[in-house]
Amino acid sequence: MNTLSFHPLSGIPDVTTGCCLPQLLWDALAVSEVTPQPGDILVVTHKILSKAAGQVRNLSAVTPSEQAYAIAERVGKDPRLTEVILSCADTVYACDRGILIAERRDGWICCNAGVDASNAGGRDTVVLLPEDCDTQARDISRSLTAQCGFPIPVVICDTHGRALRSGTVGVAVGCFGLDPIRRYTGAADRDGRQLVSTQEAVADEIAGAATLVMGQGSEGIPAVLVRGFAPSFLETDAADLRLPKERQLYQIQGEAFSKK
């Protein structure tokens, strides 16, 4: 493999409801120091997708349900934020110390159902994780592909905590145009030994390094062009990254609440 590089796209203005995101990204690519080439991948943070789609809530306008109050009191959390999380989730696990782990309707299991207050656009504002990251990845990919004349796969990233390790890392919560898993089944290692089950979550590794470039503070870099991985173009989404329940080796501690 050649050098793998991650190029920040700067100059993307603050995204607000109704922005045409594919056009904003194309404009940013056009003025960036790196011109797209065949094999490049674009990583976009979920946050600007949500903002463009109006998936933003002002907590001062939220009226918590009784269930939200009960769960919020259990873990010591803002009941209004808890209400927003419940609106995105089928099941919430109350894990103590202000932490809710939620299973969203689209199958992602993550802290606060992906609801996030940082860089939300205001002090009492939160941004939801889009419900259709794969579809939005597809729309951006198709738009950029039409402009470039060659396919540009797109990965949508968020930052998630992990079961056994400290800190968060960037992961893929949506993609289009590449297989999120690199499968070694049938391939041989250097000893000629067949690899049986090796599957590498390449979309997550790409999202993680793009997150390094984006930062999580005031950097203002919501998109990163990735060069050097050059995946085969496939009309796939990120669903294969969700581990089916029957294969889970870990269970979430804490009480499970189904949405009333």
Next chain:
Amino acid sequence: MNTLSFHPLSGIPDVTTGCCLPQLLWDALAVSEVTPQPGDILVVTHKILSKAAGQVRNLSAVTPSEQAYAIAERVGKDPRLTEVILSCADTVYACDRGILIAERRDGWICCNAGVDASNAGGRDTVVLLPEDCDTQARDISRSLTAQCGFPIPVVICDTHGRALRSGTVGVAVGCFGLDPIRRYTGAADRDGRQLVSTQEAVADEIAGAATLVMGQGSEGIPAVLVRGFAPSFLETDAADLRLPKERQLYQIQGEAFSKK
């Protein structure tokens, strides 16, 4: 942030017991297409550390204990491999379908205690995860620093599965010379809102992208030079990446066996 790039170091010969790894890596850097610069980080797969240190076992020479036979039968696994895993672990969780999750004496919790058969150097051979990845990272870093005249932080990587997501990703199992966590506490986002708890596991994100470049088949790229992240040089190790038990939100399914 500028462009972040991952440069494969090729030309590293097969590593065998007694090899001087820092010298091999320095030689590879000297002939590579990229000359080290201040701010660069070197990522090295744990496997060549183990091979250099003779941390390799031939299963035909292993006599399983009664406990290894019992656990192996429970999950359908080779009793000899189970014995090797037990030799590296304090506690093993039997999780069904051939899967053991093990807590190693050094605190890492991972599948098979990090014992790995791929690219082990022979069909009946397995490679252990080194017990002292941080120390080895420090030794390599100090050696390269002495050669270069400026500090080169080192990250030791392995590939791990995740609790809720399919596939494996590269993670840091040792490091020296950089803080493995980027802490945003006290920093402000774009709205001027203080970030309270954001902590990014940057060493894991670096290890993940380096693993993309290394591959897991017959690629033969055990080291990757990372340019563009340029961390402050700190004499830290990877311990902060291990989530303390009292902060765990997930528990391992399956029966726990303590080593007899």
